[in-house]
Every structure is written in structure tokens, then in C-alpha cells.
Amino acid sequence: MRCSEVKNNLVDYATGKLNSVEIAEHLEKCEDCRLEFERIKNVVSILSEYKIEEPSEFYWSNFLYRVKRKIAQRNNISTFALK
Known part of the structure; x- marks a missing residue:
């Protein structure tokens, strides 16, 4: 997979809406995409703690x-x- 394809799907991957072996393999090899994924995971984690009344x-x-x-x-x- 190319970086552009991976980055377009990182939010869904980080939230668990997308399960992809290809993305997982790409993240193991590509530091740039892995760093982007970690940033997105941090945002998703923070947002999941936020409760809307x-x-x-x-x-x-x-x-x-x-x-x-x-x-x-x-x-x-x-x-x-x-x-």
C-alpha cells in the first residue's frame, strides 16, 4: 500500500472501523505513517473520554x-x- 492510501484510512483504522492487514504491515515498515497513526490514536483516545451532555x-x-x-x-x- 502507498502512504497516501494508508493515511486516507488511518482514522477508520485507529477507531476500529477498519481492520486491515495491509495497513498494519505498512505501519511496521513506514515511520512517517506510524507517527501519523500514533497522533491520530492519541486524538481518538482523548475524544473518547469526552462526554457530551x-x-x-x-x-x-x-x-x-x-x-x-x-x-x-x-x-x-x-x-x-x-x-
Whole structure:
């Protein structure tokens, strides 16, 4: 495999979405790709620890109003016109 092919697939390989003997063999031989793979693995590891909290029901209940209000503020339109 060429380096360009390997690098295009490193994210999927690092996340386990892709299992490839060819990539594994390439990484054993190619220091540049191996370093890139290690960097990607570190980022994937950090991101996997990050927990995203879902917004509350209240957040979604007035979401559209807040978006309209922000648009109106940017366009200097009265928020009373949004109701």
C-alpha cells in the first residue's frame, strides 16, 4: 500500500472501523505513517473520554424562539415582530 492510501484510512483504522492487514504491515515498515497513526490514536483516545451532555427539554422548548431572536438582533429588527 502507498502512504497516501494508508493515511486516507488511518482514522477508520485507529477507531476500529477498519481492520486491515495491509495497513498494519505498512505501519511496521513506514515511520512517517506510524507517527501519523500514533497522533491520530492519541486524538481518538482523548475524544473518547469526552462526554457530551444532551440539552434539557427546556433548551429545546424555546430553541426556535431564541434562534429567531438572535437573527432579529443581527438584523436590528424588533423581537416583538417575531411573535
